[in-house]
Amino acid sequence: MEKQPHSRSMQSEQGVPGAATLYVVPGVTMLRPTEAVFEKMIEGFVEHQQARALKPNTIAGRVRTVRQLHAFADAFPWEWNASIFDRWSATVAAAVAHSTLGQKQLQLRAFLSYVTNTAYEWPTVCRELFGTFPTMALGELNTVRHSQGYVGQPSRNRPLTxxxxxxxxxxxxxxxxxxxxxxxxxxxxxxxxxxxxxxxxxxxxxxxxxxxxxxxxxxxxxxxxxxxxxxxxxxxxxxxxxxxxxxxxxxxxxxxxxxxxxxxxxxxxxxxxxxxxxxxxxxxxxxxxxxxxxxxxxxxxxxxxxxxxxxxxxxxxxxxxxxxxxxxxxxxxxxxxxxxxxxxxxxxxxxxxxxSSDYKNTKVREFLDAAEEEALRTAFARAEIEADIDDEFDATDTQPATTAKERRTTR
The missing domain is CATH 1.10.443.10 (Intergrase catalytic core)
Known part of the structure; x- marks a missing residue:
């Protein structure tokens, strides 16, 4: 007979939507417990996502990715490790776009966040049933790095000329x-x-x-x-x-x-x-x-x-x-x-x-024309100043001329 959970700790969070003890009842024998617990995990995860008001299509996509990883690794969530995620990511990366891989990894992280949270009791259930428990084996070291705002294909989403x-x-x-x-x-x-x-x-x-x-x-x-x-x-x-x-x-x-x-x-x-x-x-x-x-x-x-x-x-x-x-x-x-x-x-x-290039060229032309106009304006202003100075000199030159001897005498 399979060992069944019976601790009081497993019943402490039954008010939490998606809690393990709502699906794996203590003292009830399960046929094929590994498959049964996995399916109950999925069921609880769906309810957890519904509690966040996520759309059915979003939830279905996340569940689909979880099942894809399960089929790829031939292992259950409490057996997943970093090595499994690395091999799966490498395989997926060869077939999908960079952004799609990142989205799938985020979907798996959402599932792992749920099954590793002690409030939902899955770690306790898995440890007592299988001697191990789910871990957050998908982190910054083995996921796509999202370091910029746009990660799509440059040639696909662009303005038309x-x-x-x-x-x-x-x-x-x-x-x-x-x-x-x-x-x-x-x-x-x-x-x-x-x-x-x-x-x-x-x-x-x-x-x-x-x-x-x-x-x-x-x-x-x-x-x-x-x-x-x-x-x-x-x-x-x-x-x-x-x-x-x-x-x-x-x-x-x-x-x-x-x-x-x-x-x-x-x-x-x-x-x-x-x-x-x-x-x-x-x-x-x-x-x-x-x-x-x-x-x-x-x-x-x-x-x-x-x-x-x-x-x-x-x-x-x-x-x-x-x-x-x-x-x-x-x-x-x-x-x-x-x-x-x-x-x-x-x-x-x-x-x-x-x-567009035409727009950029136009703006550069406007800047150059404005700079040239400013340069001309400055040059004309300088010419006017110089003209005024020349006029002052001309006015001085109309006075009676003095000889060098007279200037020396004055000094």
């Missing part, structure tokens, strides 16, 4: 016209895509923020009456902090051409999606029903990217980077740009900015 922006959006109207002339049903979807990616670009939105927009999210602004109902955009599904609800922000419209495009879509294109069904208020609906999915946003961007012959590594998020760069180049204050895109720190906004 001005020719790339023209190529991407410039081919949409002709393609919409071609599809409409051919009676193709894709013309309606293409017209929606034009408004969708215009909104993403001209208001600096993320994919989810764009896909989940609704008509009532557009706002009037008293000082921007020329934009009418589209002077501001209330973003309700901003990127959330861990365990927090989505962050909200108000994005002010800055480009009249974009407002014109969106207004035309809302008034003339979008109603065509609701000819045979009730309007549900979704900003970018599909022909089948409901809002466009985030995956579909990726697919549609890839479609238009291919038609424009743009590099395959570009993604929808590049439009957000482009928005930030264009605002900075236009002279908008950095704090305004940070508020527009919903960043907590200006340093994050700086990561998004990649000023």
């Amino acid at each position: 001005r020719p790339e922006v023209r190529a991407f959006f410039g081919q949409m109207d002709p393609e919409i016209g071609r599809l409409r002339a051919a009676g193709h049903k894709g013309a309606l979807t293409a017209a929606r895509d034009l408004a969708l990616f215009t909104t993403m670009y001209a208001w600096g939105l993320r994919r989810r923020e764009t896909a989940w927009l609704e008509i009532h999210d557009w706002r009037r602004q008293a000082k921007l009456s020329e934009f009418g109902d589209f002077a501001g955009l209330a973003v309700r599904w901003g990127k959330a902090l861990p365990g927090q609800p989505p962050r909200r922000r108000m994005v002010i419209s800055v480009w009249p051409w974009a407002v014109t495009t969106v207004r035309y879509y809302v008034e003339n294109i979008r109603p065509l999606f609701y000819v045979d069904r009730q309007d549900d208020g979704v900003m970018f609906p599909t022909e089948r029903d409901g809002e466009i999915s985030i995956r579909s946003v990726n697919d549609r961007f890839a479609h238009w990217r291919a038609l424009a012959s743009l590099p395959d590594h570009l993604c929808p998020h590049c439009l957000r980077h482009t928005y930030v760069t264009r605002l900075i180049e236009a002279g908008y204050d950095a704090s305004f740009v940070t508020e527009q895109v919903g960043h907590s720190h200006a340093a994050t906004t700086a990561i998004y900015t990649a000023l």
